Every structure is written in C-alpha cells, then in structure tokens.
Amino acid sequence: MRFIIYLVLAYVAYRVIKAVIRPKDRISRGENGGVIDEMVQDPQCKMYIPRREAIAKAIDGRTYHFCSEACATKFLQQGKSQ
C-alpha cells in the first residue's frame, strides 16, 4: 500500500515541478474566463477566426481582429483614405 502513496506523491510533485518550470502562458491566454475558441470577424475580409489566432489591433479606441497582418494593413490604409 505504501507504494501507491509514494506513487501519488511522486505524481503530485511531478505536476508541481512541471507547473513551476512551465509558465502557464498558454492557459492564461484565455482572458475572458477561459473562452479560448471565441470566434471574431475580420472587418477586412469578413472571415471568422478564433480569437486566439487573430491579430488584434487597436484603431481609434476600438479593437479589431484580423486574420493576417496583410488584412490589418489593408484595413488601416482604407480607413485613412476615407
């Protein structure tokens, strides 16, 4: 029976060490309470992309999400020409 307790302790220690070594940057990216797969629309090409993969740009106090840097650049250029 002691063996199982050691096994559990080893597992817990392993988890703790892993959590310390690896900063939880992946987990903390889901800012809004872990809603990671929320879909956002690219205002340039009207495509929907997962928020975590989108490129966020703050333009005139609003945050827009783009599928790529190219779309962000196009959107910015169009905004300026109007």
Ligand SMILES: [Zn+2]
């Ligand atoms: Zn796009």
